[in-house]
Amino acid sequence: MSTSESILAPYYKRPFKRLTRRRLYFAIGGFAFLYGLFFGVTTIFLLVQLSIPLVLLALLVIWMLPETGRASLGLLERLFFIFIAGLLCWPDYLAIAIPPIPWITVVRLVVAPLALVFLVSLSQSSKFRNELKGILGAAPVVAKLLLAFWLVAAISVAFSETPASSLNLLIVYTLNWFMVAVIASYVLAQPGRMRTFAYLIWFIGIGVCIIGVLEARRGAVVWLGHIPSFLQIQVDSVQRSLAGSFRAGVGVHRVQSKFTTPLGFAEFLGCSVSFVFYIAVFGNNKYVRAMAALTVPLMIYNIIKTDSRLGMVGFSSAILLSVLLWGVVEWKRDRNSILGPAAIFSFPAAVVVFISASFFVGRLRALIWGTGAQLDSTDARIEQLHLGIPKILAQPWGYGVGRGGITLGYVNQAGELSIDNYYLGMALDYGIIGLLIFLLMFFLLIFKSCSIIVKSREIHEDHILLGFSVICLINFLIIKTIFSQTESHPFFFAVFGGCLALLYRLKGRQARQCDR
DSSP states (O other): OOHHHHHHGGGOOOOHHHHHHHHHHHHHHHHHHHHHHHHHHHHHHHHHHHHHHHHHHHHHHHHTSOOOSOOOHHHHHHHHHHHHHHHHHSOTTSOBOOTTSOOBOHHHHHHHHHHHHHHHHHHHOHHHHHHHHHHHTTSHHHHHHHHHHHHHHHHHGGGOSSHHHHHHHHHHHIIIIIIHHHHHHHHTTSTTHHHHHHHHHHHHHHHHHHHHHHHHHHTSOTTTTOOOGGGOOOOHHHHHHHHOEEOTTTOOEEOOTTSSSHHHHHHHHHHHHHHHHHHHHHOSSHHHHHHHHHHHHHHHHHHHHHTOHHHHHHHHHHHHHHHHHHHHHHHHHOTTOSHHHHHHHTHHHHHHHHHHHHHHSHHHHHHHTOOGGGHHHHHHHHHHHHHHHHHHHHSTTOSOTTOHHHHHOOBOTTSOBOOOOHHHHHHHHHHHHHHHHHHHHHHHHHHHHHHHHHHOSSOOHHHHHHHHHHHHHHHHHHHTTTOOOOTTHHHHHHHHHHHHHHHHHHHHHHHHHHHO
């Protein structure tokens, strides 16, 4: 250093960049200290709100991960199937409750790593992104409607009187519904995975039905009195689920298996039976087909024991639509067969006969339309419509996620807020636009799926799987007119994603045939 530089050194200012960097580090450290202190003091009350910046930071870190071309596809697939099994096999009300954090359920334990693996794979692998884009592009309008439905749900949070509660539900739905649908579209597009999914649902159906049989014999939930202390939650809703359900005025126990209500159990059976029909008719061998066929009476028995009309409606619809699908498949495979055309052209007559029988055959009428014991629930649904429609018209943009029941204000005989029609609840939650997007999304997917089956010259297993998946979704839409709980919604969104996957596979098959 020269003499002049040494003399003037004390008068030099510190470099601006270095000084700014130090101030930035100091500011970040101070903010982190204050944020952590505030988090520790107010976690009990503001856990969701204070967790949002941490989640956003984690998402930013994932987004900034370098491109490696690697995706944990095997782990993603395993976690997806574990998620479906945990959802449909383990009761959500048997969980670890450590205030102030949410209940630690099997679904939440699996969905967190599932989301992490999915987002990391999405960030690091362009191949994975392109494949997923191609799968969703098999039905681009449907995929855009799925995104639009999420956006409407997110916007509705701004109109909620309890935005923290609505935001919490939005996060749950984002992970369990929308993300599961997208992941399912990728996983089930892999060769043989949709067949594996169908067999998994069959095995789960057998398991929950066996639990239902044991419950029917005992007259109470099978694990009542045998729950470990660390899984016991002293909340009214949990205690009601454990106490079981009884038909008012009759006193008959209604079987619910692992589900929180008999209606939830009946919904699953009425919709999942389409996959059992697939295996019973198109299974790998005669022994598997015979076992699947024997599962059907077991499911009917459990539906009867739920004392639920919606289960029988779904089951009846599945039978009629499965016969129609079988007729289409048979005619496509053998143009000289008379069985296929006979099944197709007799379908309208079969529907008329069935509806007539449901009115005039006493036992069938009781199962489909109910008896005097179900009159109160019918009257309640009508009254809810009368209460809800004016409130929808008063605020057609919705009242916020999860606000439908509170906004409706209907109280059942047990003194609880209740809403039975899911579409009524959707209109109250997300507004008229949200309801229309939801219905259009499913209707377009069903129409596109049916169209590709009917127009195909040759029938492949993917066509058959697509047909039975569509039957499941049709029953879901029917049942939602009289049942509003969302306990099994992740399963139906997985089937939704499965339909997108099968459409992608079938379009790829058609493209390869054209190239030849």
